[in-house]
Amino acid sequence: MNKKVTQNIGFGTLFLCIAITLFFLGSIIYFIVARGFKVLSWEFLTSVPKEAMTAGGVGPAIVGTVFLVIGAIVFALPLGVASAIYLTEYSPKSFIVNIIRMSINNLAGVPSVVFGLFGFGIFVKFFGFGVSALSGSLTLGILVLPQIISATQEALIAVPQSYREASLAVGATHWQTIKNIVLPSASPGILTGVILSIGRVAGETAPILFTAATFYTRGFPKSFFSEVMALPYHIYALMTEGTHPEQQTQIAYGCALILLILVLSISAAAIIIRQRQRGAAEA
Amino acid sequence: MISAKARRLKERMYKWGFTILAFASLVFLAGITITLFLEGLPVFKEVPFLKFIAGKYWYPTYEPPEFGILPLILGSLWVTVGAVIICVPLGVGSALFINELAGKRLKAFLKPIVELLAGIPSIVYGFFGMVIVAPLLQDLLNLPVGLTAFTGALILGIMATPTVCSIAEDALSFVPRSFREASFAVGANRWQTLTRVVLPASASGISTAIILGMSRAIGETMTVLMVCGGAAVIPHTFFQPVRPMTATIAAEMGETVMGSTHYHSLFAIGLILFIITFFFNVIAELVSRRFRIKLGLGR
Numbered sequence: 338m339n340k341k342v343t344q345n346i347g348f349g350t351l352f353l354c355i356a357i358t359l360f361f362l363g364s365i366i367y368f369i370v371a372r373g374f375k376v377l378s379w380e381f382l383t384s385v386p387k388e389a390m391t392a393g394g395v396g397p398a399i400v401g402t403v404f405l406v407i408g409a410i411v412f413a414l415p416l417g418v419a420s421a422i423y424l425t426e427y428s429p430k431s432f433i434v435n436i437i438r439m440s441i442n443n444l445a446g447v448p449s450v451v452f453g454l455f456g457f458g459i460f461v462k463f464f465g466f467g468v469s470a471l472s473g474s475l476t477l478g479i480l481v482l483p484q485i486i487s488a489t490q491e492a493l494i495a496v497p498q499s500y501r502e503a504s505l506a507v508g509a510t511h512w513q514t515i516k517n518i519v520l521p522s523a524s525p526g527i528l529t530g531v532i533l534s535i536g537r538v539a540g541e542t543a544p545i546l547f548t549a550a551t552f553y554t555r556g557f558p559k560s561f562f563s564e565v566m567a568l569p570y571h572i573y574a575l576m577t578e579g580t581h582p583e584q585q586t587q588i589a590y591g592c593a594l595i596l597l598i599l600v601l602s603i604s605a606a607a608i609i610i611r612q613r614q615r616g617a618a619e620a
Numbered sequence: 621m622i623s624a625k626a627r628r629l630k631e632r633m634y635k636w637g638f639t640i641l642a643f644a645s646l647v648f649l650a651g652i653t654i655t656l657f658l659e660g661l662p663v664f665k666e667v668p669f670l671k672f673i674a675g676k677y678w679y680p681t682y683e684p685p686e687f688g689i690l691p692l693i694l695g696s697l698w699v700t701v702g703a704v705i706i707c708v709p710l711g712v713g714s715a716l717f718i719n720e721l722a723g724k725r726l727k728a729f730l731k732p733i734v735e736l737l738a739g740i741p742s743i744v745y746g747f748f749g750m751v752i753v754a755p756l757l758q759d760l761l762n763l764p765v766g767l768t769a770f771t772g773a774l775i776l777g778i779m780a781t782p783t784v785c786s787i788a789e790d791a792l793s794f795v796p797r798s799f800r801e802a803s804f805a806v807g808a809n810r811w812q813t814l815t816r817v818v819l820p821a822s823a824s825g826i827s828t829a830i831i832l833g834m835s836r837a838i839g840e841t842m843t844v845l846m847v848c849g850g851a852a853v854i855p856h857t858f859f860q861p862v863r864p865m866t867a868t869i870a871a872e873m874g875e876t877v878m879g880s881t882h883y884h885s886l887f888a889i890g891l892i893l894f895i896i897t898f899f900f901n902v903i904a905e906l907v908s909r910r911f912r913i914k915l916g917l918g919r
Contacts, residue, residue, distance in 0.1 A: 600739055
């Protein structure tokens, strides 16, 4: 066959691939937005569920998700940044460091439902936190830890070596250099990583199935020791439990739209921050 | 003014502090492994290992109960294989388009879009599959039920596509420009360069993308829980409901009596899943390390 014809067929196939991908993903977003939009209102966002889940809003589920996100980030951020600082700024090239690197990579690949089992075995049962926002936050925190570590590592590696050398040359200690020079220059990159992990935590369902989430609470969550409703779990529960599938599906559309807006706008913010930064670095 | 000695002590304290905190990931991974073994292994006191793995019947709540997870393993396998058949060509094809064909502006637009789509929560895919795709497929293909292994594979495949695309695109962008230039210089056109130079050069990078995509598909829970139909029987066709391993854990954990054989069997399934994904990740790691060395990237 003609060289040119083969090339055209090949390029056409590649174009088809991306077109199909974008079509599928676009239709998901279209359906959720078109149907969820009708349900959305101020009342839906702020009020509690009424009449056996067939009316009212999803306020407690939104607040529950906020609880879980805050808890998970408060737990994972210091650990993740500290681990990354050790790995990029302190670590000698040793056997131990390799083991730590490997465990981070493997932790990143553990299926989310296995995190749920672990959280149930350790936090709910062993530590006796029960099914609570606390147990869920800790489980989700461990889930996003690898993501926070690798984002922070990337940000730290991007800080030019000359910055460190200049600081050390004027007599600053290793820790002073990290605290006053390296961390401030890396902070936008770290921030991006944290924002992306917020999106991940907000959308995860499997890890909170048996550690934190419940279908219905009487009102808004009171403390980290109480069971919480959560947006992603609420979608699942509305679709699989209860006795009024018609009305419940409508509410589930609303929840899915809120979740989608939440996660997409969070990730978009992170991606924009990162691109600005890259632009600044290249200029 | 603090003495030099005090300052050195402080420095050392910080170093030790970071060292200890860096062990957190190792501790958590060990904790996961230990929990799964401690809670999972007791099942083999009641059910022999081979009967557990190869048993054809999963009736955990019957009297007497049956704990054979072969239907669950096959459920996971069918759905994963189906998803891979969908996400690999779509993901790699899209990556090639973005990297090789898209102009600079289109690329700057598509790359973040794909990354953004990779972040859509799995519950949203599951919900979409349940309310839109399943009824549609049931109508179109004239099936008794819409929630089948095929529906699961389709949704999972679409879901994994952005991930595969993103990682494959990274691998493609690592191929040095000089490789392409050399190929053009000897008279190859863009397609020939793509298939005979760029693809082979990035093959192990793309393999990493595929392995990680598979790993994501096999460990995915909410989507398969919602769209696969949940019947724990050995599937004979793609258009039959199945119950993958992850879905079984998620669906049944809430109903078990703590400490019962059923409870331990769910942890044992978790352990098997953990081991499978562990192997996938190790292989992905080894392949990607070879890729870096091959292209002289080091690290």
